[in-house]
Amino acid sequence: MKDGITLKNLSIGYKTPLLEGLSLHMAEGEFWVIVGPNGVGKSTLVKTILGIVPPLSGRILIHGKDCTHGCEEKRFLSYVPQMEDYSHHFPATALDVVLSGFFPRLGRFERITEKEVERALYWMERFGIADVKEKPFNELSGGQQRKVLIARALVGNPHYIFLDEPTTGVDLKSSKRILEIIDTLHKEKGFGICMVTHELNFVWDYIEKVVLIGYREFFVGRKEEILNEELLSRIYQVDVKIAKTDFGPVFLIGDKHV
């Protein structure tokens, strides 16, 4: 097993910092979530690790290699962006979009092979979207589009997959299905997952580690240590209660501001 992703004293933001001094280690095969209120820098953190946004300072190591300013190892990372970051006017079919997941690994004059098409179709089958493979991406429902983008992120056999709010706007059953598939694949293939989400009630069963981000502060650790009433109330500035139920803990938001 390789050496995971390490952030050392990382500062992120755009000219002015959103977060400073973040250090953590994502071992390969772990399931992480990044949670916190709107606008604190969750997506920016993911984009910084992926090399889309440059860090303000600090270091990013992937498999032990310094990737702060880009490196070959980045090809092992794949990304499912927020839907708003994705062009809805994309003229390609669902299958074309999934196949585009191979592009980062293709050499300059290499083309997609039959084997890769088979592989893309395999993933589409697993997500239950093979029947819409010839449909234009922008004519698919929101839930189908998300499944296409997740399949696209998986075809290149990543070691880590970063997902930015993959279940936002998706109905309850489809959200559960998406998370179940991601979790099954995570266990089968052993790749690491890092997901930005607001949906703690949904993800609790699957996740192991958490980055909880507030305005210029953060907490990192195992879910049981971080997702407690005190820290959540402090970060969200509202009274958070955790009810124990047969389905596991349920996170409730009160109307009292702390």
Ligand SMILES: Nc1ncnc2c1ncn2[C@@H]1O[C@H](COP(=O)(O)OP(=O)(O)OP(=O)(O)O)[C@@H](O)[C@H]1O
């Ligand atoms: N390209 C950019 N240039 C400058 N500022 C940006 C850029 N992208 C995001 N920001 C700002 O950085 C801050 C953090 O944005 P980010 O999208 O990381 O937050 P977030 O925690 O993911 O929020 P949400 O939960 O609403 O998705 C926001 O104030 C946002 O306006």
